Amino acid sequence: MCAARSLPTFAATKRPRGRPRKTSQERNEGNRRQDIVKVAAKLFRRHGFNGTSTRDIACAVGMHSGSLFCHFKSKDALLYEVMWEGLRNALARQMIVLVAEHDAATTLRQLIRSHFDALLGPSSDFMHAVLYESRSLNTRQHNVIAKLQSNYEATWTPVLQELSLAGCLQVEVPLARRLIFGALNGSVRWFNPKMGMSIDALTDAVVDLCLHAPPANRA
Amino acid sequence: MCAARSLPTFAATKRPRGRPRKTSQERNEGNRRQDIVKVAAKLFRRHGFNGTSTRDIACAVGMHSGSLFCHFKSKDALLYEVMWEGLRNALARQMIVLVAEHDAATTLRQLIRSHFDALLGPSSDFMHAVLYESRSLNTRQHNVIAKLQSNYEATWTPVLQELSLAGCLQVEVPLARRLIFGALNGSVRWFNPKMGMSIDALTDAVVDLCLHAPPANRA
DNA sequence: CCTACCGATCGGTAGG
DNA sequence: CCTACCGATCGGTAGG
Numbered sequence: 001m002c003a004a005r006s007l008p009t010f011a012a013t014k015r016p017r018g019r020p021r022k023t024s025q026e027r028n029e030g031n032r033r034q035d036i037v038k039v040a041a042k043l044f045r046r047h048g049f050n051g052t053s054t055r056d057i058a059c060a061v062g063m064h065s066g067s068l069f070c071h072f073k074s075k076d077a078l079l080y081e082v083m084w085e086g087l088r089n090a091l092a093r094q095m096i097v098l099v100a101e102h103d104a105a106t107t108l109r110q111l112i113r114s115h116f117d118a119l120l121g122p123s124s125d126f127m128h129a130v131l132y133e134s135r136s137l138n139t140r141q142h143n144v145i146a147k148l149q150s151n152y153e154a155t156w157t158p159v160l161q162e163l164s165l166a167g168c169l170q171v172e173v174p175l176a177r178r179l180i181f182g183a184l185n186g187s188v189r190w191f192n193p194k195m196g197m198s199i200d201a202l203t204d205a206v207v208d209l210c211l212h213a214p215p216a217n218r219a
Numbered sequence: 220m221c222a223a224r225s226l227p228t229f230a231a232t233k234r235p236r237g238r239p240r241k242t243s244q245e246r247n248e249g250n251r252r253q254d255i256v257k258v259a260a261k262l263f264r265r266h267g268f269n270g271t272s273t274r275d276i277a278c279a280v281g282m283h284s285g286s287l288f289c290h291f292k293s294k295d296a297l298l299y300e301v302m303w304e305g306l307r308n309a310l311a312r313q314m315i316v317l318v319a320e321h322d323a324a325t326t327l328r329q330l331i332r333s334h335f336d337a338l339l340g341p342s343s344d345f346m347h348a349v350l351y352e353s354r355s356l357n358t359r360q361h362n363v364i365a366k367l368q369s370n371y372e373a374t375w376t377p378v379l380q381e382l383s384l385a386g387c388l389q390v391e392v393p394l395a396r397r398l399i400f401g402a403l404n405g406s407v408r409w410f411n412p413k414m415g416m417s418i419d420a421l422t423d424a425v426v427d428l429c430l431h432a433p434p435a436n437r438a
Numbered sequence: 439c440c441t442a443c444c445g446a447t448c449g450g451t452a453g454g
Numbered sequence: 455c456c457t458a459c460c461g462a463t464c465g466g467t468a469g470g
Binding site for chain 1: 463468
């Protein structure tokens, strides 16, 4: 899959001052690890974890095949790191929403928006792994990831509960939560920024689709 | 993954009359092919297409590794057949709903119910492949499957359109359709018959979540 | 981080 | 449908 390396390997020298010219081939920094994780996430998304070889990943960051294992002790340790990065990002965004302490309807809207940001923004490839590759983790890794994800989703429950009591949600909360997450998560499979649809418009759509006007607001 | 074959291979003899004793090891019928497709669907679901070897499949139906290729010319031809079987089933169910010609709300309800039946019933493993393994098809196979799936989903549009005009759907139809399919398709990942939830209750939930009462019905 | 290599397993085939 | 096998590729390692 990876046929040619575009650049020969230079010994790492002190970089010249002005004009960093940050190409993906440079290797003088400790963020090399992050490069690998990011590239791996992209390849895992395109070809699946089992459809991506460690050689593919190494090649895409300009290394030779065995060198990956200087940074990660195994292929699934790399997957674990990809998923952890995705969840860390999503959890961080969620936390920002929660500390604001708005009313339930506003909070839900912002949780949805925040989730779309995680799914469709720069961390999209990482979230794709979170959604579709947990099968390839070993038991210990899987437990950690599952717990994080479970906590992430559990946060929505009291918010939905409040809306349910207000009469804005017509379905029992645990089921509504699953259905809503299904609708949201499905967007990684069809959303394309080039569609010209904003994440704000998407968020509005979900709110309009799922949330009913409270009885008091009727005629 | 497959360590032992439980039974030796018997030459195919005429089966005795009474008591068919239809074990999966018997090989006197032309439905052997269907056995393979069904077993492959199950394994593809559990381990993914790339995580399942042709040896795993052969072993699970009691064959030796090379013998699979007497029935399928390649591994992805087998995947194609799995997916085709899933879509054929779903399209057949959908057709039954459409010929009944009910009002839009009833039709949508039955389309949802029919889709859940395809996703969560006996063809569940096949539909899982349809949803998650199309990446592993070659271009020609992919085109056929994508077209079938596209037709299947397009059928929902006029029904949703009618409900939108009646004021029961608060989101533009193409987007609503994607979100609803997301909510529905997500169920393959969490639904378990042992939860004690019926497909009817699930269907009701989706309708209650997404469909609003028409303005005429309000107080 | 590279070179050179390991044993295991992969999809698939020839010949019966 | 089995036996026996092919070349290719896999994740990972030793030694520098």
